[in-house]
Every structure is written in structure tokens, then in C-alpha cells.
Amino acid sequence: MTTQPDTSTGNGTGTSGAGDPSPGTDARFATSPAPSWGPPAPTLPSEPVRPAAAPGAGEPARPYLHRAWRGRPEDPRWARPAFLALLLATTVLYLYGLSASGYANSFYSAAVQAGSQSWKAFFFGSLDSANAITVDKPPASLWPMALSVRIFGLSSWAILVPEVLMGVATVGVLYAALRRRFGPAAGLIAGTVLALTPVAALMFRFNNPDAMLALLMTVTVYCVIRGLEDGRTKWLVWAGVAVGFAFLAKTLQAFLILPPLAVLYAVCAPVSLRKRFAQIGLSAGAMVVAGGWWVAIVELWPASSRPYIGGSQNNSFLELTFGYNGLGRINGDETGSVGGGGGGGGTGQWGETGWNRMFNSEIGSQISWLLPAALILLVAGLVLTRKAKRTDLTRGSFLAWGGALLMTALVFSYMAGIFHQYYTVALAPYIAAVVGMGATVLWEERGKVWASLTLAGAATASAAWGYVLLDRTSDYLPWLKWLVLVGGLTGALGLIFVTRLGRRPALAAAALSFAAAIAGPTAYTLSTVNTGHSGSIVTAGPSGASTMGGPGGGGGGMRGGFPGGGQNQQNGNGAQNGQQGGGTGGPPTGGTGGFPGQNQQGNGNTQGNGGTRGGNQQGGMPGGGPGEGGMGGGGGAGGLLNGANVGSAAKALLSKNAGDYTWAAAAIGSQNSASYQLATGKPVMAIGGFNGTDPSPTLAQFKKYVTDGKIHYFISGGGMGGGGGASSSASSRISSWVTANFKKVTVGSATFYDLTQPTSSS
Numbered sequence: 001m002t003t004q005p006d007t008s009t010g011n012g013t014g015t016s017g018a019g020d021p022s023p024g025t026d027a028r029f030a031t032s033p034a035p036s037w038g039p040p041a042p043t044l045p046s047e048p049v050r051p052a053a054a055p056g057a058g059e060p061a062r063p064y065l066h067r068a069w070r071g072r073p074e075d076p077r078w079a080r081p082a083f084l085a086l087l088l089a090t091t092v093l094y095l096y097g098l099s100a101s102g103y104a105n106s107f108y109s110a111a112v113q114a115g116s117q118s119w120k121a122f123f124f125g126s127l128d129s130a131n132a133i134t135v136d137k138p139p140a141s142l143w144p145m146a147l148s149v150r151i152f153g154l155s156s157w158a159i160l161v162p163e164v165l166m167g168v169a170t171v172g173v174l175y176a177a178l179r180r181r182f183g184p185a186a187g188l189i190a191g192t193v194l195a196l197t198p199v200a201a202l203m204f205r206f207n208n209p210d211a212m213l214a215l216l217m218t219v220t221v222y223c224v225i226r227g228l229e230d231g232r233t234k235w236l237v238w239a240g241v242a243v244g245f246a247f248l249a250k251t252l253q254a255f256l257i258l259p260p261l262a263v264l265y266a267v268c269a270p271v272s273l274r275k276r277f278a279q280i281g282l283s284a285g286a287m288v289v290a291g292g293w294w295v296a297i298v299e300l301w302p303a304s305s306r307p308y309i310g311g312s313q314n315n316s317f318l319e320l321t322f323g324y325n326g327l328g329r330i331n332g333d334e335t336g337s338v339g340g341g342g343g344g345g346g347t348g349q350w351g352e353t354g355w356n357r358m359f360n361s362e363i364g365s366q367i368s369w370l371l372p373a374a375l376i377l378l379v380a381g382l383v384l385t386r387k388a389k390r391t392d393l394t395r396g397s398f399l400a401w402g403g404a405l406l407m408t409a410l411v412f413s414y415m416a417g418i419f420h421q422y423y424t425v426a427l428a429p430y431i432a433a434v435v436g437m438g439a440t441v442l443w444e445e446r447g448k449v450w451a452s453l454t455l456a457g458a459a460t461a462s463a464a465w466g467y468v469l470l471d472r473t474s475d476y477l478p479w480l481k482w483l484v485l486v487g488g489l490t491g492a493l494g495l496i497f498v499t500r501l502g503r504r505p506a507l508a509a510a511a512l513s514f515a516a517a518i519a520g521p522t523a524y525t526l527s528t529v530n531t532g533h534s535g536s537i538v539t540a541g542p543s544g545a546s547t548m549g550g551p552g553g554g555g556g557g558m559r560g561g562f563p564g565g566g567q568n569q570q571n572g573n574g575a576q577n578g579q580q581g582g583g584t585g586g587p588p589t590g591g592t593g594g595f596p597g598q599n600q601q602g603n604g605n606t607q608g609n610g611g612t613r614g615g616n617q618q619g620g621m622p623g624g625g626p627g628e629g630g631m632g633g634g635g636g637a638g639g640l641l642n643g644a645n646v647g648s649a650a651k652a653l654l655s656k657n658a659g660d661y662t663w664a665a666a667a668i669g670s671q672n673s674a675s676y677q678l679a680t681g682k683p684v685m686a687i688g689g690f691n692g693t694d695p696s697p698t699l700a701q702f703k704k705y706v707t708d709g710k711i712h713y714f715i716s717g718g719g720m721g722g723g724g725g726a727s728s729s730a731s732s733r734i735s736s737w738v739t740a741n742f743k744k745v746t747v748g749s750a751t752f753y754d755l756t757q758p759t760s761s762s
Contacts, residue, residue, distance in 0.1 A: 079184035083175055086188060090171050090195040093529060094164040094205055099156040100532030103678055104207045107536060107690065108142065109159055110674035111135050112207070114683070115146030116154065122146050124298070126307045127670055128683035130662045132697070135670075136311025136320065136690050138294065140248035141209035154681075163211045167204025170215045171195050174429055174436075177222040180229075181397055182440045189514070190436030194428050198524040198540035199366040203425040206533060209250045210425050216246035217257060218429040221400050224261050228396045231271035233279050240283035244290025251321050252329075253426070254291075256411055260403025268399070270391040295321075308696035310670070310689035315696070329417035357413040358424065365469050365545040367424035367431070369521040371409075372461040374431045377438020378402040380454045384441060397437060405430035421539050421546050443510065446498050455513075456495040462517035463488020470520050476542040477523055488516035536671065644672055644715075646679035649747045654713060658682040665752070666702070667715035668692040668731045676715060685711065688731040699733045706755045714738045716751035 071080025103109035107127075111134075115122035118129040125139025126132070135142070144162040152158040171194055175187035194200055203210045220242040227235035239261075246254035262280055269276045298306070298317050312320040351362045359368050378398060385395035408426055412419070438458070445451035463485050470481035494501065494509025501509065524541035539546040654676060658664040664682035667673040673686040687702070688694045697705065705711050716739075743757035 075179075075184055079179075082188055083184065083191075086175070086191050086195070087168055087172060090191075091164065091168050093195065093525075094167050094201065095161070096529050097532070098160050098164065098205060101160065101205065102156050102532065102534055104156070104160060104534055105536055105538075106534070106674040106678060107670050108135065108145075108207045108209075110670070110677045110684075111139075111142050112145040112149055112159055113154055113678060113681070115139070115142055116149035121307075124307050127310065127674065127686050127689075128663065128677060130683040130685070131307040132663070132683075132685045133308040133670075133689050133694065134310045136324065137209055137250060138248040138317075140245055140294075141212040141250070144212075145207060154678075159207055160205060163204055163207060166211045166215045167195075167200065170200075170204070170218050170429060173215070173218045173222055174433060177218075177225060178397075178433060178436050178440075181225075181393055182437050186436040186440035188436075189439055190432040193370060193435050193518065193521075194432035196518055196522045196525050197367065197369070197425075197428040197432070198521055198528055198545075199422055199425045200428045201525040201528045202366075202533065202538060202540040203422050205529065206422075206538065208422065210422060212249040213246055213253060214425050214429060216242045216249065217254070217404070217426060220246070220257065221261070221404055221429075221433075224265060225393070225397055225400050227265060227279070228269055228391070228393055228400075231269050231275070231279075233282060236265065236279045236283040237286045240286030241290040244287040244292070247287075247291035248294055253423075256408050256426075257404040260407050261400060264396060264399050264403060268391055268396045308689075308694065310686075310694060313695060329419070330411070330415050351419060353414050353416060355413055358409055358427075361472060362546055363421055363424060365472065365524060365541050366421045366539060367427050369466060369469060370431055370435050370462055370517060371427075372465050373458040373517065374405065374434040374438070376454065376458045376461060377442065378405070378434050380442055380451075380458075381434075381438050384445065384451075394441070398434070401430050401433040401437065405434060420537055439514075446495075446506075452495055452498050455498075455510075456492040459488055459492035459495055459513035459517065462513075463492065466517065466520040470523075473542055473544050476527070476544075480519065480523055484516050484519050487512055487519070491516055644675040644717075644750070646675050647748050647750070650676070650750050650752075651679045653745070653747055653752065654684075655680045655682065658712065660709075661712045662705075662710040663712070665713040665715050666705075666711050668717070668735060672715060672717065684715075687734055692731045695730045697734075698730050699737060702734050703737070709756070711755050713745075714742065714753040714755055716753065 069080060069084070070077070071083070111121075111125055111127050114126050114129040114131075118126070118131065120126070121129050121131055122143065123139070124131065125134045125137070125142050127135060144166075145159050148158045148162050149155075171191045174194055175184075175191045177187075178190050179187040200214070203214070220239050223235045223239035223242060226232075227239065243254050243258065265280060266276050269279070271279070295317055298309070303315055309315050309317050309320055311324045313323075351357070352360055357363055358371060381398040382395065382402070385392055385398065388395050405427060408430065412423060412427070439455070442451045442455045442458075446455065466488065467481045467485040470477070470484060491509050491511075491513030494505065495513060498506045498509060524545065527542045527545075528540040654664045658680065662683065663685040664680055665673075665676055666685035666687055667676065668687045669692040670686040670690045673684040677684040685697075685705075687697065689696065702711075714735075716735075738753050738755070741758055742753040742755055743759060745752045745754055
């Protein structure tokens with residue numbers, strides 16, 4: 001293998017002393033001895049590297065634009081233009097039809113709107129600008145979107161463009177990480193794989209916290225690998241900072257990759273053992289500071305003057321972190337949620353768990369297209385470097401990206417609590433990195449029979465698995481699966497005999513294998529960007545690509561009569577047919593009982609996911625932005641996972657004299673309240689938080705708000721409808737008290753109660 005030698009101090013593949021390259025020198029062109037597990041070190045590139053001229057001497061510095069276009073002198077001339085083209089293509093792809101998703105997840109969009117109106121709501125991540133309750137996550141992922149809305153005004157683009165930029169930045173960081181050690185070709189392969197992963201195209205165009213999490217996790221691995229290069233402390237500190245801010249995006253999920261990265265640095269860093277542990281300690285300190293400052297402020301802030309912490313049962317962010325959003329996701333014990341599931345290969349309310357979860361019909365089409373190839377290439381990379389010195393950076397890179405991949409995939413596969421398909425976007429950078437590294441190092445070793453056979457095996461695995469995934473949606477581009485299979489096997493055959501082919505045929509075989517491998521995910525990605533997505537559960541790809549909707553798995557109904565995972569993609573207005581609406585017993589509106597399937601629609605779409613098999617319910621769970629869709633009239637009640645459709649009459653009703661009240665209205669469940677808030681621009685209280693099960697406000701508190709004239713209307717329906725145990729009794733009692741004591745106002749299909757108009761009996 002013509003590997004790029006390691007220049008880290010103490011590395012067996014480099015030298016220490018005066019001959020070492022200075023920090024920042026590209027390690028691939030250092031004149032150090034060849035590693036013990038490879039052939040002689042590569043010669044310098046044909047284009048000589050020009051040393052920087054002394055100030056005032058030699059030729060003048062190149063213009064900035066020329067340097068930006070040409071890139072580093074040691075890189076091939078095509079490298080920087082190709083990288084810039086990749087970033088541009090990713091940007092255009094992710095921006096295409098972006099506004100079709102409207103407000104996407106109205107739960108987070110309402111918090112973004114609130115943060116753009118109130119700095120206090122901005123800081124806490126409140127769902128409304130009057131600061132009744134927060135979202136059930138820390139607010140870091142909301143901050144870029146809220147700042148964008150403050151600058152450009154409330155719109156779909158203002159909310160979602162920051163997510164697109166995070167996706168482009170993730171591709172850029174991944175390229176930079178691989179280019180340093182494995183060359184620009186590896187970075188371009190990895191960046192392309194990441195950009196064309198269906199779930200990445202979904203979440204980098206959506207307003208959930210996962211986009212920021214994926215970016216910061218990629219930055220974390222990059223910083224750890226930079227620390228492995230030369231042992232400089234600053235890189236470990238920056239890694240800790242990245243993890244800390246990732247914690248403020250999605251709490252404990254940010255910590256999944258810490259164990260393998262910490263062990264890797266403790267064993268392989270090119271400094272003394274004592275310094276390694278000191279650096280890890282400093283990194284941990286940086287992580288605590290970066291993520292803990294906000295937590296400390298919230299915990300020390302008087303509860304009476306801040307919003308209730310959504311998702312918690314005791315108004316505590318620490319309880320939220322280690323309960324509902326922490327260990328509860330692992331063991332399924334999530335107080336206040338819709339419930340967890342089984343483990344050990346069982347089928348729970350959130351789908352099948354087990355070693356094959358990332359490959360099954362619920363998850364596979366989202367992320368697993370190149371996962372078999374990545375696992376093959378990871379093993380090959382570790383075998384190739386098995387005799388390398390402790391500090392070898394090639395092996396360290398495989399262990400860093402591969403460790404992050406295996407750790408995250410293992411937890412995802414067996415977690416029994418709430419799990420959505422889009423969580424798997426966290427795996428996308430790791431899979432892409434391993435594919436880029438593995439393909440590059442094995443290509444350099446292609447003269448060895450085992451290396452060419454391994455490359456061919458990875459290509460074959462990608463083609464075969466791509467065929468299987470495409471066959472699961474046999475009505476979508478039915479010819480593509482055969483093209484992928486035949487093209488991939490043909491390319492793999494060429495890779496087997498690559499040493500007997502000339503340079504151009506060998507490159508053609510490699511290109512054909514790669515094209516076949518990414519054809520399937522590319523098709524699903526294009527389908528994803530051509531379709532708007534809204535609601536709390538969204539999936540990538542064409543209709544039927546993923547069969548798990550809300551709670552329940554495998555497209556079947558959830559226990560207790562909740563509809564299963566029908567996925568809708570259609571345009572138009574009015575009621576639509578819900579596909580695979582498994583289960584019975586859920587009401588058509590979904591307001592009190594039935595969880596909807598997953599909704600994927602463009603502007604003006606409304607999906608009906610009803611309680612009876614086959615769907616075709618009148619206005620099941622409407623999606624899209626306020627005022628969109630076709631329930632008619634004034635709007636209908638939202639449900640647990642999707643917001644309500646707010647008509648003009650309902651909007652006018654709530655907007656009238658809204659300035660005289662702290663909250664224009666109150667509704668059970670955050671999705672229900674969010675839609676009305678986004679439509680009117682006025683604060684709407686979310687009773688009970690996301691599920692309607694948080695004990696905030698209590699009945700006594702709500703009565704006081706009404707007595708003090710702070711709430712105008714109560715919106716009927718929404719949330720879990722009072723189900724779910726004692727924790728939901730607050731919202732149930734509030735609903736019962738309101739309906740018994742205040743005047744009912746019906747606008748179209750929506751029902752309100754005027755809290756300023758008591759009934760005569762009350």
C-alpha cells in the first residue's frame with residue numbers, strides 16, 4: 001500500500017526529531033521511512049511543492065481567489081475545484097423545493113417563532129413567547145433558526161435554510177478530515193456518500209435537532225483525529241466543546257461516541273501516557289463548560305420566573321436529561337411518553353429491536369445502503385494496519401470513524417424506548433467516512449489479491465443490498481434494481497482482475513462499482529427532496545420505503561388500536577387516502593386516541609390517517625403550515641404527532657383582541673398549540689407539553705390564569721386525550737372543567753371555548 005506516512009511524534013511510521021514536518025504540514029508528503037506493513041514510501045508528487053517565499057522576496061503571493069480555487073499546492077489541480085463543486089451541488093440539492101415542507105415540524109417551528117419574538121423564549125427554548133413551557137430538548141438547535149427568523153421574518157425558508165447550511169458544513173468537515181490523511185479522492189467519495197444518503201437529505205432540510213447533532217459529532221471526530229496527528233491539546237479541547245454544544249442540541253445522544261474516542265486517544269495518542277490522560281481530562285472539562293453553563297443557569301433560575309421544562313414530570317432539566325430523553329430511551333421506561341418497547345430482538349411499540357434493526361423494513365432504506373460495504377471496508381482497514389505502530393494515524397482514523405459507527409449503531413439497534421427512523425442520520429457521516437477511507441487504501445493496495453477481492457466483495461455487497469432495498473418498493477423505478485445489481489456485479493468483476501486491466505479500464509470498473517452503489521440512495525434522495533415533509537415522524541424515500549409510522553412496527557397496527565405506519569405522499573386539498581392504516585379504534589381526527597402514520601406532503605397537502613384499515617378518513621391528521629391543507633372550515637384539532645389545519649375563520653377568531661391577553665388561546669399538546677400560534681403569530685399555551693402529559697399547568701394554575709384574564713380561548717382536542725396515566729390527569733381535568741363551564745364556539749370543523757364567557761350553569 002502506498003500509504004501516506006504518519007508524522008506524529010513516536011509513531012512507528014514516522015520519525016521524531018529535526019526531520020519531522022512542522023505542525024500543519026500535510027503528512028502525506030513527509031519523507032519518513034515506510035510503515036512496516038506496507039511497501040516503500042511514496043515518492044513526491046510530480047508537481048513539486050514550492051516553499052513559501054520569505055516576505056519581500058521571490059514571487060508575490062497568489063491572489064486570494066486563485067488560492068481558494070487552486071487549493072493547497074500539494075493537492076492535485078482537480079482537488080479543490082471538485083470539492084467546491086461538491087459543496088455547490090449539495091447546496092443546490094438541499095435547497096431544491098425547500099418551502100414544500102412549510103413549517104416542517106410545527107413543534108419546533110413554534111419555538112423558533114417564539115424565540116424570534118422574545119429573548120427569554122430564545123434562551124429557554126420556550127414554545128411560546130409568553131414562556132409557558134419549553135420544548136422537550138435543550139434549545140441550541142433552535143438558536144440558528146430563531147436568529148434567521150429575527151433577521152428575515154417568519155417563513156419556511158428562514159427556518160430551514162440554517163439546516164441546509166449545517167448539511168453542507170457537515171460534508172465540508174468530512175472532506176477536510178479525510179483529505180488530510182487519505183487524499184482528496186477519499187474526501188470526495190465520503191462527501192458524496194453523505195450528501196446522497198436519503199435520511200441525510202431529509203434531516204438537513206428539516207427543523208429537528210438532528211442536523212446540528214450530526215454536524216457537531218462530525219466535528220468531534222475530526223478534532224480527535226487532529227489530536228492523534230501531533231498530540232496538541234487544543235484539538236482535544238475543541239472536541240470537548242463540540243460535544244458540549246451537541247449535548248445542548250440533543251442531550252445524551254451526543255455522548256454515544258465518547259467511549260470509543262476516549263479509549264482510542266488514551267491508547268494511541270503520540271504523547272506520554274500522563275499527558276494523554278491530562279488532555280482527556282481537559283477535554284471533559286471543556287465539554288462540561290460548553291454544555292453545562294446553560295444547564296446550571298436553568299437549574300438555578302427560580303422556577304416561578306421561567307417556563308416549565310417540557311418533557312419532565314418535576315420541572316427539572318436534569319430529570320428530563322436522564323429520564324425521558326436519557327435512560328428512558330434505552331430501557332423504554334419513559335414517564336409521560338407514549339411508551340417504550342421490548343428489547344433483545346423483540347417487537348415493541350417503536351419497532352423491532354435487535355442486531356438487524358438498521359437493515360429491516362423500518363430503517364434499512366433510510367441509512368443502510370452502504371452499511372454492508374462500510375463494515376467490510378472497516379475490517380479490511382484494520383487488518384491492513386494490524387502490524388502498525390501504536391500511534392499509526394491510518395489505523396487511528398479507522399478506529400475513530402468505525403468506533404463511532406459501531407457504538408451508535410449498537411445503541412440504536414437495541415434501544416427499547418422512543419425511536420424514529422430519522423435518528424439514523426447520526427450514522428451517515430461515519431458510514432461515509434469508512435467507505436471513503438476503505439475504498440482509497442484498498443485501491444492503493446489493489447496489486448494484492450486479497451485487496452482486490454475485498455474491493456470486489458464490498459462492491460458486490462452494495463449491489464446486492466441495493467437490489468434488496470429497491471425491491472421493497474417494487475413499484476418505484478422497477479428497472480433500477482436490475483441496473484444496480486448488474487452494474488455492481490460487472491464492476492466487482494472488473495475489480496477482481498484490476499491488476500490485469502490497464503489504468504483506464506481499472507478506473508472504469510471502480511467508477512461503475514461506485515455508481516451502482518450510490519444509484520439506489522441517489523434515487524431515494526431525489527424522491528425525498530421532491531416531496532414536502534411535515535409532522536413529528538418523517539421518513540426519506542418514496543411511498544412505502546419505510547413501514548413504521550408512529551408507535552408500532554412493521555407496518556402493522558399498534559397494540560390498543562393505534563394506526564400503523566402508512567406513509568402518504570400526495571398533493572391536493574381535502575381528505576386523502578391513508579395507506580396501510582393498520583389498527584382499528586382510532587377516531588378520524590386522531591385527537592384523542594390513535595397515533596397517525598407518517599406524513600410526507602408538499603404545500604396544500606392533507607393526509608388522512610384514520611383509525612380503520614385502509615384509511616380514507618375525512619381529514620385525519622392534517623399537515624403542512626397553517627392555512628394549508630383541506631379540512632375546510634376553520635380548522636380541526638391537531639393530534640399527537642401532527643398539528644392542526646388552521647383556516648382563516650379560526651385565525652380571525654383567535655387574533656381578535658389577542659393583544660389584550662397573555663395567551664390568545666390554550667390547547668392540549670404542543671403540535672395542536674403550535675399550529676394556531678404559527679397561524680396567528682400570537683402566543684398559544686401548550687397544556688401538558690408535547691404529549692399533553694406534563695403536569696403543567698395544574699388545574700389550579702389554569703383556573704388562576706383564566707380568572708386573571710390571561711387566556712382568551714381553549715382549543716378542543718389534541719395531545720393524548722388524557723390517556724397515559726396519572727401524569728396526564730392535569731390536562732384531562734382542565735379539559736373537563738373548561739367544557740363544563742364555558743361557552744362553546746364552533747368555527748368550521750374546529751371547536752373553541754371562550755374563557756371570558758362562562759355558561760349560565762357555571
